[in-house]
Amino acid sequence: MSIQIPRGTQDILPGVVERWQYVEEKARNLCKRFNYKEIRTPIFEHTELFLRSVGDTTDIVQREMYTFTDRGDRSLTLRPEGTASTVRAYVENKMYGLPDQPTKLYYMGPMFRYERPQSGRYRQFVQFGIEALGSADPAIDAEVISLAMAMYQELGLKKLKLIINSLGDQESRSAHRTALTGHFAPNIKELCSDCQNRLETNPLRILDCKKDREHPLMKTAPSILDYLNEESVLYFKKVQQYLSAMGIEYQVDSRLVRGLDYYSHTAFEIMSDAEGFGAITTLMGGGRYNGLAQEIGGPDTPGIGFALSIERLLLALEAEGIDLPISKGIDCYVVALGEKAKDVSISLVNELRKANLTVEKDYLDKKIKAQFKAADRLEAQFVVVLGDDELERNSASIKNLKTGNQEEISLNEISTFLLENKEK
Template structure:
């Protein structure tokens, strides 16, 4: 028997309402913050991620789904959302748009060849926002507030925001040199990945999941000591903005994020709910000065984040927050014979065109079984159609909750349902 690929999941009809609820929340919040949806291809030129995400990252080195197409081009299923958005910004010359920053969001599947863990899949759905074209601490604060508002709006309470400043490129260079001097003498004690990172991106040693408890990681130089005055001033304004919005945060000087393009503000939102799992990250993002130029674009700057819908659902489960069940059918039509089934088909089509949720029995079951089916589907009203109802052009409509019964003309059925809503 052919089975689902490892690291993926079927989202069944009984569970899809949870996804619809989350996605609607995200779209409404995006609209409130004036972010417009962008849709980029499911696959891109592999070089976009090698250059944009960074050759030293786990994403590029270990996790990408890459293949050669029939034109002998190297293509990669997108593992993250920022690089494709930036590519689109450059290619479509959005720097000339009158509205700056350009503020967009996306909800799209992502693909990473990771070891399957609770709440983590090889195909997952990510929501993200990007604000490109303006370097202003208040934009950083706004982007962070989008994520925090979303989690709070769905009822999560056991969450914590961690922030850090990675500084500008000059600050990063000095800090990387200090990290090399700190780790190099004992780098043989670290995992193979960190031994490679010491020469490519030493900051990522601080982000290592294997060696995070190593004493040298704990005693590593503090990045704040290497920030120049401009970087410190920028970070202070970000902190001030968060305080003005009453968004609590904690500074984590080891927070560097896993991608090469971050500068200045970096942040993560963690779940602290009991039972959530070992990997507590819900959301991560930061500012990326220089990324557009790395991709042959203009000298522009941006900031964004990505969050997994799967992990948001997992956090809701860990905190015991129930997602509202969708309403059932407006009407269920029970039928007694072939002529009634033909009439029901006509009524169904007319009512559905007016956006009523209606259905009937297609198994030609007894009336009692049809009534049970109506209850299972959460129908608000039921009617029974037989020979008498067709001849008189009227039916008895029953409220399934109150058991109240009223008589209504068939051509007035839509108006009755509308008034009852």
């Protein structure tokens, strides 16, 4: 019986992985321009971290976490998202004491959730995210949103929709919570069992229910925007003012609450309007989480961030028919004819690679015609042919497969010739 890949995971093979590398490099370059530094955290953490940060009423904690007990009888969990780990590292390493604040971080790596696999959603998936910790200025909210928009726009996506909302401060959320409880309680039995449980634990999460999203109770639920206190209203207005100043279009949606318990004030999502993208249109989401650092044992620290799925980004590019400018070919293929030429080719290939050229040669003793076919498949720009006649003259025949031009070059000048004539 052959062993197959676990359900909800994927092999990313050569020919496809280059697209991943391109968008990952785009993310790294973008973060450099915005002065966000990379952080790398463990793939598994103590389960308590996610219980305290993500929230025990969320779908992630209740249904989707990969949790196990190690040999020391400790409960550990494969990280389902990146914010909690990043903030834990920020607190544990006392990054709040660094002279340059706010602390601006980004991460990129695999996350794990046990959910039903579907297009663009896997049980192991890759997230790129950023976190800005230490500033309660609405300008940093706008910066974070602008970085997210730039990530998609600079890759060529146009069918984008930015949705924003305010969840308000603790006072505003408390008033809204009371109103939601009063609204849903009389008819809560009409909603799913999850919503019934959330009525007491976190009624705001009812608005995030996937099963009952079209129920009339959802459409008439009290809006958080009607319960924002003056401070929260001013904060949200400033965020909108800064987005407009940067020319970023957005829509306000009072039903956007996000699925994690640690959010406050600004919440946002970017969606794809591309035809054929799928029923689930959300590309990424984020928001402000001013109490999270304190919740996991650190000082009271404001923070904001977002996370996006690389898988869903690649699907959006495909839906809009965007071809990434990925170079597939190699610089040179070395063809060796005979044992003496084969011996020389070993040192020549090594020399060319040291000169920063992408080079391949035959390792299966193919005939010359088969070696040229291999060079074509690899989209080589040049073929360097070593034969007995060329070696007697201490040279090689070089053919440009793009132009058809061919000339003989001294062996000690091949790397210089290729570097001067290769496509930039």
